[in-house]
Amino acid sequence: MRLFLLAFLFLGLLFEAQAQTKKITISGYIKEKTSGELLIGVNVYLRGTQTGTVSNTYGFYSLTIEPKPATLVYSYVGYEDVLLDISKITKDTNLVIHLNPQVSLSGVTIFADHDKQSDKAQMSVVTVPVKQIRDIPALLGEKDVFKVLQLMPGVRGGSEGSSGLYVRGGGPDQNLIILDDATVYNAMHLFGFFSVFNGDAIKSVELYKGGFPARYGGRLSSVLDLNLKDGNKNKFGGEGSIGLISSRLMLEGPIIKNKSSFMISGRRTYIDVLAAPITSLATDGASAGYYFYDLNMKVNYEISPKDKIYLSAYFGRDKFYSGYKDQIQSYDYKLFWENATSTLRWNHQFSSKLFSNLSFVFSNYQFVVSSEQKDNNSEYFKLRYKSGIRDLSLKNDYSWVPNPNHYVRMGFNLINHLFTPSAVTIQVPNQEVEFSVQKLNSYETAMYIEDEWMVFPKFKVNGGLRFSNFNYAAKSYFGLEPRLLMSYQIKNNLAIKGSYSMMNQYIHLLTSTGISLPTDLWVPATDRIGPQDAHQVAMGVVRDFENPNFTVSVEAYYKKMNHIIGYKEGSSFLMIEEPDGNQEFHYEDAVTVGQGFSTGLEVLAQKKQGKFTGWIGYTLSYTQHQFNELNNGKPFFPRHDRRHDVSVVGIYEISKKITLSATWVYGTGDAITLATDNYIGYQHNPLAQLTGNNQYWGYQFANYYGEKNSFRMAPYHRFDIGAQFHKDLKWGGKRTIEVSLYNAYNRHNPYFYYTAYSNQANYLELRQVSLFPIIPSISYYLKF
Amino acid sequence: MRKIFFLLFLSLAFVACDEKAQIEIPNSEPKLVAASFIEANQDTLEVFLSWTLPIYYNVDGELKSEAGAEVSLSKEGQTFPCYYDATKERYIALVLGFQGGDEISLNVNYKNEKQLKATTILSPAPQYDINYLGLKHVNEMDWDEYYHQIEFTCRNAEASNFYRMLFHVYISNPNMQGYTSEYFLEDYSLHQLTPNQKITLLLSDYNLYDANTVVDSIRYYVYGLNEDYYRYHTTLWNNQYNDVFVEPTIVYSNVEGGLGILSGYHRTSGVF
Structure with a gap:
């Protein structure tokens, strides 16, 4: 902490020394005019110059300039520019700016000079x-x-x-x-x-x-x-939609006009409700189903022009259930997983140049399986399995804008992770037994400082340093993570950029498959399995075109990953340990540590404004892993290695009433391990040897796979198309009906392969299962 | 309205398609497979030879041993030719016992079409401490279980050392006159240990269901394995799992020109 304050003081003295002449600071918040929603990333600049800044995550901006006649421009994609004559401003001023959303579909849009990728000190x-x-x-x-x-x-x-x-x-x-x-x-x-x-x-x-x-x-x-909406501060409104598998509704409005607002949103699927009659018939009276839902909520209150507080929360749950009940017995089976997060934020503006955010954060994820059986004789059996992770954290960030050439951010973060690898409770009459592996408590802390520095108008640097620390049991890990990004404008609208990042990861996710399962388990770095780290360098060129306005960027990267974890061949994490009361949790026994690299070239041509928007993206990449204990120590492609990846996205607003959209994607097939041959895998059997039996009586049929992930699945490609029909309703609302076709040309993309006997002949063949054929859908969307 | 929704939902529900994969299967030309586990200080050694069989589109093939190859074992330029025993369906070599630390090679020539070669170094006699800690009684949910507790300490100096153990148990029951019994208990794990690493084995024994039963003695067999033996067996055992949640295991092979294993071990024994 002392180091942090010293750095802060040093930078303060440095930047103040640079300020030779008397300057003024214009600062404040930028909001959407209709809703009062704070806007993130709005460009604020002096017209005709390179002097400017952007609003931060909390909508705050600060710009220090010389007091002379000039026009200040507030510019944001999708909103009308605000031009402000500042010739009469002679002292530090706090200004709240409201931007009006663009409603024109004429295609004639204002291309903000400073909304150019070539002008930003960021890449990737x-x-x-x-x-x-x-x-x-x-x-x-x-x-x-x-x-x-x-x-x-x-x-x-x-x-x-x-x-x-x-x-x-x-x-x-x-x-x-x-x-x-x-x-x-x-x-x-x-x-x-x-x-x-x-x-x-x-x-x-x-x-x-x-x-x-x-x-x-x-x-x-x-x-x-991701940031949640704050809620409309001016008027009550909302939006909702009805779809094939789910419906959702969002409501927002002022609690105290211009002072406080709320936003609440919910979504739920109804597959279970629609399918209930079928499941009941098919299972002879038993019930079974699945649903998920989400709830988002946010309230905010402006205590004073310099102080705002926010409380936001998210809760979401997936649930499978089945049950049966008759006069003799009943059973009830549930499987659910849920996320809950909550954030309390306090934004404080210390001065026109210094802004802070303080957050208290709670996050919890848990996966639960429960089973209960009862009968008329008062016999019952109840089992409950639970795993998860819970975080409590404190986060404090400062934004300091001493002059237009520097944008300094600094802060710290303290997280308490509590891991519950598994806890099993069994209840029978008169007895309750809990098999619980110990909870794992750990602390992760980090301090950082970064400065976005305009060295000279064409050359910008974002340099920073992050110091991180992780403590689990008696083991401590420290990491010093330098970050550097440079951007040089070769000429107007054309820039070359380069970056270097070093990252540490102190927690690991145990998952034994290529799909996301709720059983995936987060665990801490321990004395046996340390943190992962990565070094990434990237170089890129960005060119902005003005008529028509679109951006083309080309980036090449190389990422080296060290101490990454892989799952020992044959390991499964569906049940990581037998629930034995004396057993400690040792996930380390089932994982192995290795390294990997990824390199690639990414090309993106993107058009963000006008009647026609969209992009074409192409990625050429090459990823390889190497673990001493996997694939006999030889390097191999991970399943997600994809040599070529193409995406084409187009959105065309034919008129105010109709929007057409389409996407096409193509990707090289996944790298998987496929058995091609069988053979007799003989084993040494000491027991047979000692008892005088055939030494080689032990054998099993083994599969020959070649090298790990040496087989490529068929390429993936798909075309989706949609049309939206908009209508302004008499009472002021807007409705949209959307029809779409997913996988419009009915491509059978392989989801997985398996081996089965052919229907035509007595031999085994390779079969593929494709998940989604052509799927039409329709949904109704209403905004009010 | 509910029926309409219902039909709509059914017609649009996830309709997985199952069909023959339209993709080229990797080349699966038959490969010769050799296997031999060489015990130090033995004068008869065996080598097994067979072929792989393609999984897909194979109508009449079957897994069988190969008798028509020239097979030999060698050590430091000394060659020991193997002959094929049709009854046992394997090749036999008569050698003057190979010693721990010897580098052994296997050479196979199949009709000048395929040549296999493998090399392994025999393990020296394993160094260890082993102690019997007695029986452990566990009662869970009204179920009695007895475990033999055996403490094992690695005394080899290599960074990684590999062991396998087997126990011959002799028991009697004073309450049942003349009752004695003997049986083997296997520790089904192969152990990879660092120098001085200590482990405690818990061997469940269902022959001790009667609390009056007495363990008279236990003969232990400790096998010092070389790394080829350890890697081959651990990967082979994992290879048999056919679980969608488990990544396939590639069986370790040290045979050039084909598949299989040439490996060795050193057996020692003692009594508690």
Whole structure:
């Protein structure tokens, strides 16, 4: 902490010494005019110059300039620019700016000079406008943030329909997913087919694939930062939709006008309700079903112009259930997994140049299986299995803008992780036994400082340092993580960029399959299995075009991953230990440590404004792992290695009433291990040898696989198309009817392969199961 | 309305498609498989030879041993030819016992079409401490279980050392005149240990259901394994699991030109 304050003091003196002339600071918040929602990432700059800044995650901005006649521009994609004559401002001023959403569909949009990728000191970042999430056709009409992110270069999903994210060769365990500062540990519903994030409640989505700012840490491959809407401060409103498998509703409005507002949102599937008659008939009176739901809530209160507090919460649950009851006996079986997060934030503006955020965060994920049987003789048996992770954390961040050339961020983060690997409770009449492996308590702390520095107008640097520490039992790990990003504008609209990031990851996800399962288990680094780390370098070129306005970027990266964990061949984590009261939890016995690298080239041509928007993305990548205990020590491709990945996305607003959209994706098939031959695997059998039996009586049939993951599944490709029909309703609301076709040309993409006897001949053949054929869907969306 | 929703849902529900994979199967040309486990200080050694069989589109093939190859074992330029025993369906070599630390090679020539070669180094006599800690009685949910507790300490100096154990148990019951029994208890694990690493084995013994039964003596057999033996057996045992939640295990092989294993072990014994 002392080091942190010293650094702060030193930088303060340095920057003040640079301020030779008297300057003024214009600061405040930027809000959407109609809803009062704080806007993130709004460009604020002096017209005709390179002097400017952007609003931070909390909508705050600060710009220190010389007091002379000039025009200040507030610019944000999808909103009308605000131009402010500041010639009469002669002292520090606090200004709250309201931006008006653009409603024109004429295609003539203002291309903000400073909303250029070539002008930003960042790279390897994907920002997804929430509107695009709504416009892109989706499986069963379920709009999903993750599915849109998967369409970006460098990001791929898991198996067919999965919402898992694999970023630049990293696994799904290497993504930090944060919702209003709270870590979400299992972001999947229905075994990964849908993510837990309800688009109606989301304000912003930002994915970092590399060039990580020092304020982020804790995972190797990516950071996905999502923020919930604050709620409309001016008037009551909402939106909702009815789809084939789920419906959702979001309500928002002022509690005290311009002072306080709320947002509440919910979503629930109704597969169980629709299928109930069938399951009852098929199971002779038994009930069975599945559903998931999400609830998001946020309230905020403006204590004073300089102080705001926010309370946000998320709760989501997936549940399978089955039961039966007659006059003699009954049984009840439940399996559910749930996430709960809650964040209490206090934003305070110390001065026109210094802003702080203090967050208290709670996050909990648990997976529970329970079974209960009863009969008329008062006999009963009850079993409950539980695993999960619970976090309590304190986070304090400061934004300090001493002058237009520097944007300094610093802060610290303290997290208490409590891991519950498994706890089993068994109840029988007059007795209750608990088999519980010990809970694992650990602390993760981090301090960081970063500065976005405009060295000169064409050259920007974002340099930072993160110091992290992890304590579990008597073992401590320390990490010093340098971060550097440089951007140089070769000429107007053309920039080259480069970055280096070092990341540490102190917690591991145990999963034995390529799909996301609720049984996946988070565990801490221990004295036997240390933290993972990664070094990533990236180089890129960005070119902004103005007429028509679109951006082309090309990035190449190389990422070296050390101490990554793999699962020993034959290991399964469905039941990691027998529930023996004397056993300690040793996941280390089932994993092995290795290394890997990923390198690739990503090309993105993106058009964000106008009647036609969309992008074309291409990724060429190569990922390899090496573990001494896997594949006989030889390097191998992980399952998610994908040589070529293409995505084409187009959204066309024909008129105010009709929007058409389409996506096409192509990806090299997954690398899997496939048995091609059988043979007799003889074993030495000491018992047979000692008892005088045949020494080689022991044998089994073995499968020959070649090398690990040496077989490629068939390539994946799919075309989706959708049309939205909008209508303004007389009472002021807006409705949209969407029809879409998922997998429009009915491609049979392999979900998995298996071996079975042929129907035509007496031999085994390789068969494939494809999950989703062509699937039409329709949904109804209403905004009021 | 409910019926309409119902039909709509059914028609659009996840309709998984199951069909023959339209993809080229990797080349599965038959490979020759050799297996031999060489015990130090033995004068008869055996080698087994067979072929792999393609899994897919194989109509009439079957797994069988190969009798028509030239097989030999060698040590430091000394060659020991093997002859084929049709009754036992394996090749036999008569040798003057190989010693711990010897480097042994296996050479197979099948009609000048396929040549296999493998090399392994025999383990020296294993160093260890072993102690019998007595019986452990566990009563869980009204069920009695007895375990033999055996403490084992690795005394080899290598960074990784491999062991396998087997126990011959002799029991009697004073309440049942003349009752004695003997049987083997296997420790089904292979152990990889570092120098001075100590483990405690718990061997469940269902022959001790009567609390009056007495353990008279136990003869232990400790096998010092070489790494080839350990890696081959652990991967082979995992290979048999056919579980969608488990990554397939590739069986370790040290045979060039084909598949299989040439490995060795050193057996020692004692009595508690």
